[in-house]
Amino acid sequence: MKTAPTKTEGSGEPRSGGSTAGALLVRTVRANMRQYGMLVALALIVVLFQIWTDGNLLKPVNVSNIVQQNSYILILAMGMMIVIIAGHIDLSVGSLAAFVGAAAAVMMVEYDMAWPLALACSLLIGALAGAWQGFWIAYVGIPSFIVTLAGMLLFRGGTQILLEGQSLAPFPRGFQNLSQGFLPEGGPLSDYHDLTVLIGVVVVAVVLVQQWRDRRRQQAYELEVLPLNLFVLKCVAIVAAVLAFTLTLASYRGVPVVLLVMCAILIGLGFVMRNAVIGRHVYALGGNKAAARLSGVKDARVTFLVFVNMGVLAALAGCVYAARLNAGTPQAGINFELEAIAAAFIGGASMSGGVGTVLGAVIGGLVLGVLNNGMSLVGIGTDYQQVIKGLVLLAAVGFDVWNKRKVGT
Amino acid sequence: MSSVLEMRSITKTFPGVRALSGVNLTVRSGEIHAVCGENGAGKSTLMKVLSGVHPHGGYEGEILFEGEPCAFRDIRASERRGIVIIHQELALVPYLSIAENIFLGNEHARRGVIRWNETVRHAAELMRRVGLHENPQTRVADIGVGKQQLVEIAKALAKRVRLLILDEPTAALNDEDSAKLLDLLLELRSQGIACILISHKLGEVRRVADTVTVLRDGRTIETLSVRPSPGAPAEVSEDRIIRGMVGRDLDHRFPERTPYRGEGAGAVALEISGWTVRHPIDHQRKVVDDVSLTVRRGEIVGVAGLMGAGRTELAMSVFGRSYGVYAGGTVRLNGREVDTRTVPAAVAAGLAYVTEDRKTYGLNLIDTVSRNISLASLPGLARAGIVDEHRERRVAERYRASMNIKTPTVFEQVGRLSGGNQQKVVLGKWVHADPEVLILDEPTRGIDVGAKYEIYTVVDRLAAQGKAVLMISSELPELLGMCDRIYTMAAGRLTGEVSREDASQEVLMRHMTMDRSRGPR
Secondary structure (H helix, E strand, O other), rough: OOOOOOOOOOOOOOOOHHHHHHHEEEHHHHHHHHHHHHHHHHHHHHHHHHHHOOOOOOHHHHHHHHHHHHHHHHHHHHHHHHHOOOOOOOOOOHHHHHHHHHHHHHHHHHHOOOHHHHHHHHHHHHHHHHHHHHHHHHOOOOOOHHHHHHHHHHHHHHHHHHHOOEEEEOOOOHHHHHHEOOOOOOOOOOOOOOOHHHHHHHHHHHHHHHHHHHHHHHOOOOOOOOHHHHHHHHHHHHHHHHHHHHHHHHHHOOEEEEHHHHHHHHHHHHHHHEEHHHHHHHHHHHHOOOHHHHOOOHHHHHHHHHHHHHHHHHHHHHHHHHHHHOOEEOOOOOOOOHHHHHHHHHOOOOOOOOOHHHHHHHHHHHHHHHHHHHHHHOOOOHHHHHHHHHHHHHHHHHHHHHOOOOOOO | OOOEEEEEOOOOOOOEEEEEEEEEEEEEEOOOEEEOOOOOOOOHHHHHHOOOOOOOOOEEEEEEOOOOEEOOOOHHHHHOEEEEOOOOOOOOOOOOOOOHHHOOOOOOOOOEEEHHHHHHHHHHHHHHOOOOOOOOOOHHHHOOHHHHHHHHHHHHHOOOOOOEEEOOOOOOHHHHHHHHHHHHHHHHHHHOOEEEEEOOOOHHHHHHOOEEEEEOOOOOEEEOOOOOOOOOOOOHHHHHHHHHHHHHOOOOOOOOOOOOOOOOOEEEEEEEEEEEOOOOOOOOOOEEEEEEEEEEEEOOEEEOOOOOOOHHHHHHHHOOOOOOOOOOOEEEOOOOOOOOOOHHHHHHHHHEEEEEOOOHOOOEEEEEEHHHHHHHHHHHEEOEEEEEEHHHHHHHHHHHHHHHOOOOOOOOOOHHOHHHHHHHHHHHHHHOOOOOEEEOOOOOOOOHHHHHHHHHHHHHHHOOOOOOEEEOOOOOHHHHHHHOEEEEEEEOOOEEEEEEEOOOOOHHHHHHOOOOOOOOO
């Protein structure tokens, strides 16, 4: 799942000898401390539970499970990260997800609408809901906390009105596949899921080419790059991770459909936030709103679009969740907003805005997701799970605060 | 007469800047002692040292208060000794009552429970002493600024003040309220309360002060006795004080100007006419009043004025109406009227504004040098909405080299650079936006001499390329050294236009301290 090139360029003086390479590495790591820290924490958690569950955690079926169980939270977390970078918050995403799930159910179950059309309409509803909230926040100037708190009530109520307190089911097979489906088997039969292996190989190739081209371009501009041995090490690590992950999936039923959807969002939003003008404007607004405005950033428009994006993602998460349950229910999406916000903060967001990456939100979401799954496997009750997740959130942000104070930013 | 306060050879340095060097200040008991100096002369820093905002240990020198050495760790410690400072921006809580504000942090309470009757009675008594006739239960938000100032003084009296420090107390007051306040100071003096008055208004200083100490460049220049005995007429003229404030040697150096002789040289590039702005909250008050000015291509034009003259407000209002409420006026660029109602429109028209407050309005401190430089011109660096990162880097590297921005890489966080280098980043951002007119607001505030020279070089180069530069500055030598013409502002109005040949610090200061009747506000 390695996607956009990582931020190796965020550091250092021109290279001059071996000792700087280590210093460069230290500085790169320190600059992205929270993300690297969380990556390490994620790895530790995985190893810990792998031992604790006697190897059950990383069994192919369970890996598929983790992906599918957490997909909707991860989708929400990516959008939430952008909202938080912009200096806002969205409390309504859980309710909105439920509302859109309910709407999708009404469209498909009561009106027999074709599922692709229903899905498109659902996303449109999400966009409109996001636009509604964005309007009040960006153009009227009501704090996002208030607007989305209102939205939380509004959409929850709307869900109950739509469903009249009942669950609506079942959905067409195609819609269910959004959450439960896998890519089709194809090609010569082997012990592995062939298409998945193929995808893994393609991803590896693309990543390697991308890394190499990036390195060449940086050298062409006489920018500093990682020394070759470290670069090779990094590539080997990426390749190993991608192959291990795809082979694990391939030895069960292959790539879940929802994983592809998530990767597309991650790559797309990651690219926009890093490379598009509007992404830069989001960071600038969150970092210093006054300075951004005086630099000609159209703050209202950017804020509005951030909430439209969140609305669409909330709608998608709602559809994925409904597809997973195979029903639209009034109780869907409860506490999703809290999980998404927690994932964003664990993944490197800052309360004051201006920092964080979409990839960070995914890492944060996975930390929570693997904790959930692992704790369930070893039989820890949901009561203690909540306590532990709360402490993890506190520890992650506390570590960041402490680290920043030490560096003296 | 014995002295109530003695500050001896106070030296205070901030990273890169020596704000005070060996300042002496002696306040005799029961006198009103004015402290005068240009912006940045060190008046506020000195008062912060005295009141414990800059704690003991962070400065050199000693402070004797009523004969005893003092080592204040914070502002509460100095207040316990009876030294109370009233800042220009009042520190009142608007939605609490007058009585609550007077005893804020100093409540009449028994075991943590406030005794309201005593509070109100005591507040009423203090309010009588300062001549404030209001119900003690009135919310502070509901009374005018003049009365709020009185609340501050009542609050000081509640702390048994021995030495009252007032920082520009009349800056926001109209003439009537100012007169009342000054009378109150005289009244308090007769009760034995000494007072340090920081003021730009020399008329005011002559009226009430017994002694004047003049600061310049962080040093004590002189202490003048204004009147031989309390109540006697003043013996020191305003011009005498002005000479002390500005009479420094021109030890700043300025690069040689290359005049612009290209296309359209001498044509008017920027023309502001009749620009009027009202205060964002108090709509009655005109912060900028009917200002008209011009800047030619290749010309550097200065705007001089003291704090509160409305210079920044004028600039920010012209630049996308970023301050206050627009109340009339037009902007022409190269003879054509342009839309400057929003920042993007102003930028598109060819304006750029480099802020005086780079940390609040100029930079995203948590982002990199490179991204800060590109922020105002991202669309130009992008294709189909996607930023060309390599070009962005090259641009950043170019400004790093041409402006001599000292940073390990262009990916360093701007917040980690020194003030001078941060300023170069802000300037680079706007130079890259390639405007026709640059408004520079205090471009060298808080940076060291070397960096100043580099900034001057950049500004000269811009003018030599045919840009029109409007430069706001509180440092008169800087304006004299850099500008072809200088406008002066006071209380929101233009009070003069002086050519380079006729300009001197004395002339400018006279225009800047001109106390024109302001009319109703």
